[in-house]
Amino acid sequence: MFMRIFTILWMLGFSASCTDQDFSSNPKENQEPLQSEDLLESDDSEAANIPQPISGAYLACAELQSPSDTNELAHVGCWISDGNGQRINVSSSYSIQWQLALDENLSVDQSTVVYEEGSSPWHVSYYLSSIVAGTVSQALASMRVIALVSDSAGKALGSMVSTYESAKDRSPQAQATAYRFYRIEIFEMKQACETNTVGIEGLALSWNGTFQEDTFAGLPDTPDPQANIGFVGNEQVSLSSSPTFTDFYPYEAFGGGFGGGWWSAQDSFEASTPAPATTQVYFQIEFIGDQGVLLDALTINGGSISDFGQGVDYSQCSPSHFQIQSSQDGQSWTVLKDIKADTTEPFTLKF
Numbered sequence: 001m002f003m004r005i006f007t008i009l010w011m012l013g014f015s016a017s018c019t020d021q022d023f024s025s026n027p028k029e030n031q032e033p034l035q036s037e038d039l040l041e042s043d044d045s046e047a048a049n050i051p052q053p054i055s056g057a058y059l060a061c062a063e064l065q066s067p068s069d070t071n072e073l074a075h076v077g078c079w080i081s082d083g084n085g086q087r088i089n090v091s092s093s094y095s096i097q098w099q100l101a102l103d104e105n106l107s108v109d110q111s112t113v114v115y116e117e118g119s120s121p122w123h124v125s126y127y128l129s130s131i132v133a134g135t136v137s138q139a140l141a142s143m144r145v146i147a148l149v150s151d152s153a154g155k156a157l158g159s160m161v162s163t164y165e166s167a168k169d170r171s172p173q174a175q176a177t178a179y180r181f182y183r184i185e186i187f188e189m190k191q192a193c194e195t196n197t198v199g200i201e202g203l204a205l206s207w208n209g210t211f212q213e214d215t216f217a218g219l220p221d222t223p224d225p226q227a228n229i230g231f232v233g234n235e236q237v238s239l240s241s242s243p244t245f246t247d248f249y250p251y252e253a254f255g256g257g258f259g260g261g262w263w264s265a266q267d268s269f270e271a272s273t274p275a276p277a278t279t280q281v282y283f284q285i286e287f288i289g290d291q292g293v294l295l296d297a298l299t300i301n302g303g304s305i306s307d308f309g310q311g312v313d314y315s316q317c318s319p320s321h322f323q324i325q326s327s328q329d330g331q332s333w334t335v336l337k338d339i340k341a342d343t344t345e346p347f348t349l350k351f
Helices: 135-142 250-254
Strands: 007-011 058-065 073-081 094-101 109-114 124-129 144-151 156-163 181-189 199-207 229-232 235-241 275-287 297-302 319-327 334-340 347-350
Touching: 058 144, 058 156, 073 135, 073 144, 094 109, 124 135, 199 250, 199 275, 235 250, 250 275, 297 319
Parallel strands: none
Antiparallel strands: 007 156, 058 073, 073 124, 094 144, 109 124, 144 156, 181 275, 181 319, 199 297, 229 235, 235 275, 297 347, 319 334
């Protein structure tokens, strides 16, 4: 994956009237300077609430997707690291306000994603797009990402700025990882449904800023296990799941079969509203190969608008609480996103 690491600047810019509580470069006598390790985990002690320098910390940004002749879109991820390149967890003693500054003469659409702690290798990411050729490249050249640091009381402590001007050589260990396995684990269904089973009738995966076509949507209804092996984009994948309802298969989550979707086993959810799972329920995607894929978005449409000729509406039999998990070996899983949302209509989340 092509990545550019931007210049890192550490800016304090305080007036001479700073108090002992300031994020200053001169720690008060008998106080230990706040090290980057103090931000790795929350600490409710009084010492952790005294703003002091983050030793060696810097703001870095990486270009995850570059604009091209045919796609005027860029994706930039940013994170604050310690002196060893490790992503810093912002403790309860600090908050970050993110700002993106671009050349105001350029007509660029932008969107910002600020991630919950631990849910992403990035603290924030930006999507830039334009209908005018070459505009996004110009915007990247002028961009400045600013992290405004405040204490728990909202008092400004300082700022960190990342620009695009130089490819300063750093190799942060916090860079995003491509995973071979992704799993949707479902903990709750929106409401009680006949047979107490949850459904997914639509899935779409995105990487490099593009939702990918798949080979499953056009498949006929078949019990052939090989139907669960196909392609999403140029990547070969193998689909699997926890036990399913009779004659429903994982590939049907992408729209294959007769359009009814994938369904979990009967009585895998309670007969209540909302309906919590009674057992582990998941849908799994394995990317076949050594490299894996870094997903940047996923769309899920739960339940089913098909009534299977029974005159019953199954659209409410949809996930309402689920996690997106990742793994390199299919055994040890990391939670990327924990979602509570209505998926009766297509729901898109960005990583």
